[in-house]
Amino acid sequence: MLALNNVEVVYDRVILVLKGLSLSVPEGKIVALLGSNGAGKTTTLKAISGLLQAENGRVTDGTIEFCGADITNRDAEEIARRGIFQVMEGRRVFEHLTVEENLIAGSYTRKDRRHLKKDLALVYHYFPRLADLKHRVAGYLSGGEQQMLAIGRALMARPKLMLLDEPSLGLAPLLVAEIFKIIKEINQQEGTTILVVEQNANIALSIADYGYIMENGKIVLEGDVAKLKDNEDVREFYLGLTDVGKKSYRNVKHYKRRKRWLG
């Protein structure tokens, strides 16, 4: 459904961030994109959704195809119209609008307004909490509530492909579990294809079908979730597991500190 081929992205004409990245997202699946900080995950999503331009970035090489059409360097609004919806990092709800107005704004690209009521009901079905908060100003919601709103807003657009950028950021464990449960539900019941970027590898890999790991602007590892979970490095660096099971942050400290002193 979505395919990136050898994509290169440059910011401000000089900063090369993506260095020939390729990945593909099959229809109806959930794909997880993992990677360390600054690897370029957000950049990848922005390259897909066309938001790069707003930050003075460009795809300088390679192509991005969506449903067979080339969408490289197209306008964000056009791409959104084609059915790609990005839920941005840090939630980015419209602070001064109420929850419901936020959701209505989300349905902007829908041609038929007749389903508005139904769509709203659907969102409230997935996120009952939002129904209670309908008339609250979004800027004052707590982090988790804002995250729900951001995803709900995406649902309103009925996208074919939903790009999620770190949906678990700053959320309490219970909520993280809940949100990922809902993401899975949306994927299964609405058939929405999902590309999710996450730091919390555990939970991401628990719902994804396929995973990519990127470092430094390139994909370094990819494969079925099961295969990834078995990989040594993934276990150590992303899942925080050692051979003996979960390692303790206290122990890490002594080990690393010794290393620092020696080095």
Added chain:
Amino acid sequence: MKLLTIEELSLHFGGVTALCNVSLQVNKGEILAIIGPNGAGKTSLLNCISGLYRPSAGRIIFQGRDITRLPPHRRAQLGISRTFQNIELFKHLSVLDNIMLGRHVHMRAGVLSGGLYWGLAQREEVAHRRRVEEIIDFLEIESVRQKPVGMLAYGLQKRVELGRALALEPELLLLDEPMAGMNAEEKEDMARFILDIAEEWGTTMILIEHDMGVVMDISDRVVVFDFGRKIAEGVPAEVQANPRVIEAYLGQQMGVER
């Protein structure tokens, strides 16, 4: 030894109750973790302690002194320092300047002396620069010290923010989700810094964090909030087994994991 005592603190925003009758004690030298669902009032509590929010009722006592009505900068002078949930660095300034700003309360030079760059101002700049370089070494950010922080990667920015808070040489350091958005490896680094600070500088810390692994491992005591109220308090293992905490925050899975 009590460093900070919070008595019956309440905070309202219009109809919203962010904090309700919260009482809490922080002992000198400990790492106290605060956990709780989103919107439970954790950040609001830190904001009250650092003076950004003015509580509707209650008292905050720091080192035996009632600071409830003091403005933020006075509290900084008393030795309360913090980091923020969403990085709040001075984006256009270099790493060095950001951390130098942490030294602000320890410096004296005024406009005239600074503008002439003569006497006090010059001596002071050099002396404090030395302290700042130590912090930079400690946090392992030597290579980026001259870069504007706005250009740095997220993880590095988090470190710079910690450095800036540290430069104040606080008695009490408030950390609001220092590990949010980090991967396992970076979390390890951050955990190491926090433990080193506690050990080498003896700084007391209040830590908000959603990653239970981290909380369990590095905190001495845990306080749990829900809907603006304190619902549990104790050593990590105790809290983790508390059914109320499991229900409100951890969820079944997390609760039983250990």
Added chain:
Amino acid sequence: MFLQLLVTGLVVGSIYALVALGFVLIYKASDCINFAQGEFLLVGAYVALALVVTYQVPFLPAVALTLCFAALLGVLVERLVLRPFIGEPVIAVIMATIGLSSLMRGIIQFIWGTDTRVFPPVFPQTPVQIGEVVVSQVYLWSLGLALLLLIIFALFFKFTITGIVMRAVADDQQAALSMGISVKRVFAITWAIAAVVAAVGGILLGNINGVNSSLAHLGLKVLPVAILGGLDSIPGAVIGGLIIGVLENLAGGYLDPIFGGGVKEVAPFVILVLILLIRPYGLFGKEIIERV
């Protein structure tokens, strides 16, 4: 005298409200103040004047044409001048609109000179007598028109999807983009509407005693109105306009003889500062949400 000043204040205030509406619209959609609003007003007045006087177009068609022209101009200005500033800091945008005002003023001066020009009488010249108070009919028209437009816009922003989307764009342009909202289109619409509103104000004002470059000062003068009401509040613009209109006229009437003129010009600003000290976001402005 008091009654007369009060009534004059109210009707003048309604024109202020109308012009302030232009500020509010643009602020709502793009978080920026358009310092060239006064020049838009002037263009509207001059174009209508040229159509009526030079090309002998009857008044109403001339107004319609002017409004179309204003809309086009708004779109054009947005496209050529403001578009590159999407996402730039406030000060750059302020300065750009200041530059725009200078540019427009120069061009206007080049085309129409600096002389005062007068409309052939459109509204009946004889004033209306209400009790002991005399009001000229143009003012009554403007009062009615201003109120009508204000109601329309208030409803528009609350209930239409375009209105909601415009507010969304003001909050977070990038997020709006990511949802397929065409920020460019929203801006174009906003500027078009703002220019049209300004043109309406310009035509009304031009009909009072004629048109010259001093009409553009109204832009600056009305800024306190917009701020007083709260930069993003449509009811704020109305109430701010009326308050300032009345207070200014009372101040002018009673204090001008003491100070030797000019009180009318400062009074709005003094009132403004006092009110801002108590309410930093004006009477009805949205607070800047600052959470850490």
Added chain:
Amino acid sequence: MDCGLFTTSYEEDMAILFAPAAKLKVAAIIGCLLLFPLLVGPYYVSVANLMAIAVIGALGLNILVGFTGQISIGHGAFIGVGAYTVGVLTTKLGLSFWAALPLAGLAAAAVGALFGIPSLRLKGLYLAIATLAAQVIIEFTIIHWTSLTGGSAGIVLQPVSLGPYSLANDRVFYYFVLLLVIFAVVFTFNLFRSRVGRAFMAVRDRDIAASVMGINLLRYKVLAFALSSFYAGTAGALLAGYTRVITPENFTIDVSIQYLAMIIIGGLGSVLGSVYGAVFMMLLPIGLRALADFLGTFFPNIEHLLLAMQTALFGLIIILFLIFEPEGLAKLWKDVKNYFRLWPFSY
């Protein structure tokens, strides 16, 4: 080429000019500035003098807007406070200009600080409009406090002398004001690499974080207003001493806007940018007039057109600048320098 410089101590690392090449460059520039009035006629010296005064004013505004992030549309009025202080003190109280000069700075600083107080609660556009109110209110006071200020007619000063020299002499004034400008530039430079200046920038970038780092927001914001107005007041006093005619038109909102344009075109938050911006904005009308004269010899009618378009061009240039070089002349200059530093190895 200044690559490969190593420093061995923090003192050295923190010096403004530690490279010999930089020292040489500065010396050369100062040399040129010293020679300038000997090479050109009095008219150009007088233009340079007004420019120098503008530089001081622009530095002040940049401290407030560029470095501390408090938008002000009232700078012209603060300059006026300085000018009128000199005017009143010398004509009404018979003080000498030299005594009045520092007092003018202080008076402006006091007024600036007063209008800076709302900055604690007002942000962004609301603050900008509050400073606009300051502009209008001060202007009103100047025009209507006729007994003190001479109202719209203004004040005419007696010529000022500096020992045996008269400041009315363009060259004498030039050297005097040049000294002040150099001092002001260096002072500003230093300020922003030490405690107070850094605090200003912190307030600009994120005031909440600044307060948590122990910076007293009210004090520093008001201080920025006061300091900025001190520069403004000094500029005003110099203007009064030089032109000897003070009238309200010198200090209108247009002047405030012109100063804003200077620092934006020069570069917000850049000391040298203030200098470039002031020079550029002062040269602009002269350049336009010269261009009109020149073109007029070929096309007799175009000069009229160009003159009429002066306002328009002013606006256009500002817009184009903002679009194509939003960081101002300072950035442009840096780019050019960088280009040539690497030349011929630039790619």
Added chain:
Amino acid sequence: GKKEAPSTGPATAEKTKEPVKIGGIFDLTGPTADVGQPYADGAKAYIDYLNSKGGVNGRQVELIDIDYAYDKTKALEAYNKLVKQDQVAAILGWGTGDTEALKQMIAADKIPYISGSYSEGLLDINLCPYNFLVAASYSDQARIALKWIKDNWKESRKPRVALIYNDTPFGKSPVADAKKYAAQIGIDIVADEVVDLKALDATSQMLDLKQKKADFAIIQGTSNLAATVLKDAKKNGLSTRFIGLNWAADEKVIKLAGPAAEGYIGVIPFAFPYEKVPGMAVIQEYLTAKGQKLEEKNQKFIQGWTSAMIMTEGIKRAGDKVTGEAIKAGLENLANFDTGGLSAPVTFTAQSHRGSEKVRLAEVKNGRFEYLTDWIGYK
């Protein structure tokens, strides 16, 4: 600035001589541009005319003019440029405020200066030895208007007069003198109304006038101000009669105010284009040669023309040495100088630069100023 180069220089030998440079500081775009533009046109036209007739003493005159937009700061800049850069011998200036502000420098630089301002303040021969007023001062104009009011007053009570002016040195110039004189001759000044030069609204001022029941109001301003006042007076049903001093009374007021201008009285120091006087024939001839029409010019054009004529007459009488001092002496040599009926005869002496004390009063009847009086003074 625009250089008035001769279009058709007659004698070739004389062309080799250096032209005499004079400066012009005009308002073409500022708040007084309504009258400033035609004035500047008139002055430039006269210089052009003069050059086509061979200039003065065989030398061409070059008028370097600068538009200062009624801004004293810009006037200062312009003055500096004219004196320091162009080294002009004399200047045709414009406003009261700027001329007053410059007077110290004018005296120090010895630049003969004929301004469009007829402010009494410029007549102090010790302070302003180089300023010359070519027409009755504003104070004199106001006194004449007051005297006329008094002379034509029929009722037993004192007439109530209001003063309407703008808040500039120009506007305020006659106010104090007028009040003093009114008290002397028994007239009550009942109100001071301040109206902006470019104002488009004077409602509150007119309401005040109405309340104070002013019989007359004397306007010191320019055409625009006068027109706004007349229109708002009519809208608010005032019965006050308005008298405009020099700059507030010309054809433009009638054009702008339309029917509201009927009955408006002007204090007129210069001739209207439609008057049949010898000086007008010259202008007619010049304009025809240029393909322009006299009917399209207004009285302010005549005023500019006449002012330039008087200035160059001074230069002519200075002889070959065109220094400021010589031109001053030349001007002080004028005694009952006849401008061809374009203004009252002009006399300057070393003791007084009050060129004239006489004006005519005219009233708007059927859209045209018609004289009520001959040249009169107040004494």
